[in-house]
Amino acid sequence: MRHATTLRIGPVGFRVGSDWRAPIAALNDLYRDYPQPDDGIPDFNVHLFAARPWRRVLRPSVHIGGDFVIPDAAPLPLVQGLLAAEMGMNLQMALGQRRYLLLHASAVERDGRALLMTGMSGAGKSTLAALLMAAGWRLMGDEFALLDPVTGLIHGFPRLISLKNEAIGVIERALPRARFGPRLEGTPKGTIRHLVPDARAISVMAEPAAPRLILFPSYGFAAAERAVLPSETFVRLTQASTNYVALAERGFGALTGLVRRVPARALDYPDTATVLEQVERMWSAG
C-alpha cells in the first residue's frame, strides 16, 4: 500500500497500510509516543483501501480490510479515516486474538492491581476509564482487557480512548491539557473524539496487573451497588468476550479462574462525581 505505519499497543503489534496519506498521518501523530512491534514484526495487518481506483480521489470512501475482515462492513468517508484505522485494529483483535482471552472491558491499574469495567455499549466504560486516568489511575485500556490464561494477569491495550457524544465535553473539561484527535462528526456512533492516553499509560503499557475488582457500571440511574455472584459474572464475561469459544479450554480455565478469585459488583451511577467516589470506596473496601 502507498502509506503505512507500525505501532504496538500493549503486547500487540500492528501494521496499518492505507491508500491515503491522511489516516496514516493521523495515526503517526496521535500514536507518536507508542513503541514499535516486538522484533519489528506485527501481529496483525490492517488495510484501508478504495474499492475502485478512482474512489481514492472521487468521493473517497475507506474500506476496512486486513488479516481478519467482516465481509459486509460499510466503508467510511475519508474524513473519518482515523476511525476506520481504529475500527480495523479493533476488528483484528476481536476476530483474531488467540494468545489472550479478550474481554470487552476498560481497565485501570493502581498499586499493581487492575480494576475491570465492562457492560453494554453506552454504560460508560470509556468515560469511566478516562475519568479514572484523570484521577491518577494508570489507564490500561478503554475497550479491551487481555486475560492471560497462563498467569491469570491482565494485559492492557491502551489504544486511543474513543469518546462519544456527551462524553467528549466531560473529558475535555476533566483533562484540559490532554491531547485529542479531531472531532469526527456523523460517524455510525455519532460524534467521536479520540483522547491520547497519558504518558504513564504509554510508558508502562507492557506491564500486566493482577485483577482485583470487576465492575459492571450502568450510567443514568440513582447511585446503587450490589454484589454479583461468580456464576453471573462468568455468564456476563463470556458475553463480553469475542474469543471465549475460540480459546476453548484455555478460555474456560482463564475465565473460571478469574471469577473465582476476583469479586464483582454492579454499579449504577447518576453522574461522574458520584461514580468516582463510588469506585474509590469499593476499591478501598477491596
Add this chain to the structure above:
Amino acid sequence: MRYKVAPREALRVVPLDALTLVYHRASGITHIVDAPVPEILEALTEPLDADDLLAKLSETFDLADADPAALAARLDELAAVGLVERL
C-alpha cells in the same frame, strides 16, 4: 437402559455458587447447570438405570416430588450433549 457419567477426562467441572460449570472437552461447549444436574453426574460414577439413580439420589437428597419421567428426560438430555453415556 443404564447410564454412566462421561469419563473423567472428558469433562471439567467447576462448581461456583448456585450454578456449576461443566466444560465438555469433545465439543468445546460450556454447560451452565443447576441442581440436580451436578448431583446426577456425581451419582453416575457407577452405571445405574433411571430407577436406581432415583433411589440413590433419594438416599442423599430430600426429594419431595421425585418424578421418574422427569429424571429420564433429564438423562436423555445429558446423554444427547455428551455429559452422560448410555450403556
